[in-house]
Amino acid sequence: MSILDGLTAPQRSAVEHVDGPLLVVAGPGSGKTRVVTRRIAHMVERGISPRSILAITFTNKAAAEMKERVETLLPESNVWVSTFHKFCVRTLRQYGPTVGLSSNFTILDDQDQKRAMRSVVEELGIDPVTYPPDKLGYRISNLKNDLITADEYREKYLNSIGDHWQAILSKVYPGYQKYLLEANSVDFDDLLLHVAKMLTDHEEIRSQLDARYRYILVDEYQDTNAAQYRIVQALSQRYPNLCATGDPDQSIYGWRGARIANILRFERDFPQSKVVRLEHNFRSSAAILRSADSLIAHNSQRKAKSLIPTRDEGTPVQLVLYSDGNGEADGIAKRIHDAVESGARKYQDFAVFYRVNALSRTLELSLLRNRIPFQVAQGVAFYDRAEIKDMIGYLRLVYNAADRTAFLRVVNTPLRGLGETSQKRLMAWAEREGLTPLEACRRAKEIPRLSAKAIAGFQSFGRMMEALSLADSGSVAALIEAIIEKTRFTSVWQASRSEQDLNRLANVQELVTAARQYDELMGEDRSLEGFLEETALVSDTDFLDDAQGRVTLMTLHASKGLEFPEVFILGLEEGLIPHDRAIRDPQTQERQTSGHEFEEERRLLFVGMTRAREKLTLTHTGFRAFRGKVLTSIPSPFISEFEADRINEVTSPFANLQRQVEHRDELESHLEEHRARTPVGKPLEFDKKPLLTTAADLLNGTNKPAEVPRGFALGQQVRHPRFGVGTVTQSSGLGRHKIVKVTFADTQREETFVVGKAPLQPIGT
Numbered sequence: 001m002s003i004l005d006g007l008t009a010p011q012r013s014a015v016e017h018v019d020g021p022l023l024v025v026a027g028p029g030s031g032k033t034r035v036v037t038r039r040i041a042h043m044v045e046r047g048i049s050p051r052s053i054l055a056i057t058f059t060n061k062a063a064a065e066m067k068e069r070v071e072t073l074l075p076e077s078n079v080w081v082s083t084f085h086k087f088c089v090r091t092l093r094q095y096g097p098t099v100g101l102s103s104n105f106t107i108l109d110d111q112d113q114k115r116a117m118r119s120v121v122e123e124l125g126i127d128p129v130t131y132p133p134d135k136l137g138y139r140i141s142n143l144k145n146d147l148i149t150a151d152e153y154r155e156k157y158l159n160s161i162g163d164h165w166q167a168i169l170s171k172v173y174p175g176y177q178k179y180l181l182e183a184n185s186v187d188f189d190d191l192l193l194h195v196a197k198m199l200t201d202h203e204e205i206r207s208q209l210d211a212r213y214r215y216i217l218v219d220e221y222q223d224t225n226a227a228q229y230r231i232v233q234a235l236s237q238r239y240p241n242l243c244a245t246g247d248p249d250q251s252i253y254g255w256r257g258a259r260i261a262n263i264l265r266f267e268r269d270f271p272q273s274k275v276v277r278l279e280h281n282f283r284s285s286a287a288i289l290r291s292a293d294s295l296i297a298h299n300s301q302r303k304a305k306s307l308i309p310t311r312d313e314g315t316p317v318q319l320v321l322y323s324d325g326n327g328e329a330d331g332i333a334k335r336i337h338d339a340v341e342s343g344a345r346k347y348q349d350f351a352v353f354y355r356v357n358a359l360s361r362t363l364e365l366s367l368l369r370n371r372i373p374f375q376v377a378q379g380v381a382f383y384d385r386a387e388i389k390d391m392i393g394y395l396r397l398v399y400n401a402a403d404r405t406a407f408l409r410v411v412n413t414p415l416r417g418l419g420e421t422s423q424k425r426l427m428a429w430a431e432r433e434g435l436t437p438l439e440a441c442r443r444a445k446e447i448p449r450l451s452a453k454a455i456a457g458f459q460s461f462g463r464m465m466e467a468l469s470l471a472d473s474g475s476v477a478a479l480i481e482a483i484i485e486k487t488r489f490t491s492v493w494q495a496s497r498s499e500q501d502l503n504r505l506a507n508v509q510e511l512v513t514a515a516r517q518y519d520e521l522m523g524e525d526r527s528l529e530g531f532l533e534e535t536a537l538v539s540d541t542d543f544l545d546d547a548q549g550r551v552t553l554m555t556l557h558a559s560k561g562l563e564f565p566e567v568f569i570l571g572l573e574e575g576l577i578p579h580d581r582a583i584r585d586p587q588t589q590e591r592q593t594s595g596h597e598f599e600e601e602r603r604l605l606f607v608g609m610t611r612a613r614e615k616l617t618l619t620h621t622g623f624r625a626f627r628g629k630v631l632t633s634i635p636s637p638f639i640s641e642f643e644a645d646r647i648n649e650v651t652s653p654f655a656n657l658q659r660q661v662e663h664r665d666e667l668e669s670h671l672e673e674h675r676a677r678t679p680v681g682k683p684l685e686f687d688k689k690p691l692l693t694t695a696a697d698l699l700n701g702t703n704k705p706a707e708v709p710r711g712f713a714l715g716q717q718v719r720h721p722r723f724g725v726g727t728v729t730q731s732s733g734l735g736r737h738k739i740v741k742v743t744f745a746d747t748q749r750e751e752t753f754v755v756g757k758a759p760l761q762p763i764g765t
Contacts, residue, residue: 014276015039021270024245028610029283041073055081057219088191099194106400107536120175144189145225145257150174183404192227199234214239221246225257248302252604285314292609294643316648318617325624329366351552351564353608377554387504407437422454476531477515556608567612572620574634717763
């Protein structure tokens with residue numbers, strides 16, 4: 001089979017373009033991965049050395065899939081397919097001394113970063129309540145993504161008159177970087193920042209790497225931040241054979257520094273570039289694509305393209321209104337149950353997406369009640385468990401004796417009688433003497449004001465860690481088993497009968513299994529360094545298993561790059577989709593329906609919708625209990641952007657629209673009354689009209705859902721009790737969420753209404 005077989009004309013054009021910059025604007029489901037992998041294979045077939053090709057993407061899952069496809073086309077080609085972070089790790093292992101790092105540096109995960117930040121804040125005497133370490137860390141992360149170093153920030157703000165946060169950050173940021181360098185450690189953002197700065201400041205390194213990687217392919221280019229953009233640009237100067245694939249309509253990571261402008265200005269950065277548009281969608285039904293297209297067309301920051309369906313029309317997209325979050329969760333669970341029970345679907349065919357993780361709780365309970373198996377895309381959670389972080393801490397300390405964060409985590413785990421005061425004295429003395437914590441342990445007798453018990457404990461710990469370092473033979477599983485044996489880490493749990501302790505024991509045993517699998521997979525290339533990198537750079541979707549026969553739950557952000565036969569997207573409500581921060585002006589807090597963040601929320605919904613192959617259901621509720629409050633829900637403004645003939649609006653039989661939509665003011669008042677007289681912690685109880693329609697109500701014909709309003713087309717005459725008779729001059733959206741503009745005859749006044757809420761009466765229908 002030829003590498004070019006089965007490609008469309010645009011795909012083939014992209015594959016055959018080898019020399020010079022290339023931008024592939026690839027819509028969802030357009031065969032982008034096929035193009036990238038076939039292009040790599042085509043280059044190797046033409047005689048280009050695989051060692052000169054670098055393919056970069058964003059997730060481990062995407063990199064593994066891309067590498068597997070390349071290996072299928074060209075066995076043993078050894079093309080390097082990597083994530084940005086893994087590329088930076090490899091580069092820093094080789095060139096780390098230029099930024100003050102030894103080659104055996106360790107990578108701090110989120111929790112360790114927070115722990116390090118708390119230590120720095122405490123050391124600087126800063127009030128952690130006024131200046132929470134989490135917020136300081138978030139701001140420092142943004143600075144790093146924008147390529148602003150600690151020295152640059154301190155020089156700008158330390159002695160200037162700015163806001164109080166800038167003054168605090170000008171001390172904390174340099175202090176945090178000093179802490180990391182002394183511990184021979186980096187955080188995730190450092191991986192990118194160090195390499196970007198290295199390539200800027202050291203021309204000899206930049207030119208070496210530029211010559212080594214003469215052909216670079218970057219997937220998901222729309223998600224690159226300033227540091228990643230700088231790295232790619234630096235490696236594409238002498239040999240500008242850069243292929244960037246991506247889609248501005250799928251840029252959804254602006255909140256973590258991604259810049260949509262990077263892909264929008266590609267042709268300006270590379271004036272000789274060729275642009276190929278992949279518009280044929282091979283994934284979703286025509287009905288799904290039309291709905292998604294009608295939504296994203298409202299964005300201004302995009303490159304013009306269409307989604308051209310190659311599949312049948314399929315089932316219309318459904319928009320379902322439920323009474324509340326519980327009704328929504330139960331309704332989704334029932335639909336899944338019924339589809340599987342009938343034999344039409346398998347559990348693994350379904351995925352449920354939501355904007356924020358907090359919405360999954362109610363859904364998980366409903367699935368459990370209905371005995372529906374599910375998996376949640378939170379692969380990081382396993383490595384966040386205390387017992388696993390403790391074991392990883394030991395591994396990190398074996399690998400990097402200077403790792404202060406790992407030392408402080410494990411020096412008294414299990415308990416050795418080495419309290420916080422003794423630890424602080426040892427750490428302060430080690431810093432004064434220029435020693436690592438483990439070197440200080442071996443010289444504990446020299447440390448002032450340490451008790452005899454503490455001296456013995458530190459010395460014993462130091463000897464044990466030295467023995468473990470000697471036991472590092474390359475097998476990670478064997479090293480973990482040695483740690484368990486020498487530390488007696490699991491002995492307390494083995495003697496316990498509590499379920500919690502047994503779970504901890506099982507988790508540690510699962511880590512041994514993971515290490516053994518890593519050893520077997522890597523063979524002679526296995527190393528502690530490699531295993532630590534794998535665990536540090538794990539992402540939410542790395543552990544998803546399509547073959548497990550389970551429904552998949554995940555955030556909309558995590559859904560990127562995946563696809564499922566049937567998808568539910570819940571919570572199409574203002575404040576959720578779009579997120580509250582996108583609809584509030586950060587300065588005035590006034591409502592807004594435009595701007596960069598608002599457009600990114602629209603793109604996020606677009607991404608979620610285009611994960612569905614055959615059936616897509618969008619849901620929203622009349623009211624929702626969320627973050628400790630019960631609030632009336634306002635339909636997402638995105639609902640009104642779907643064209644009426646492209647979506648099927650459905651009211652759940654248990655959703656009392658009359659009660660929840662047309663009388664929202666009364667509902668809110670009713671909720672407030674109960675909040676005022678209900679003790680804290682007691683569930684709300686409603687003693688007035690029912691909020692849910694019961695089966696008996698349905699049989700008696702009471703509490704029937706309101707009919708979806710008809711009419712209100714362009715030119716339709718309507719009557720308003722206050723403004724009189726008018727004519728519809730503009731109309732968008734569908735059903736009761738349709739938005740109309742009406743010009744009134746008597747005053748020539750133009751007013752805008754949501755037809756499901758306004759007292760408008762069509763005339764003559």
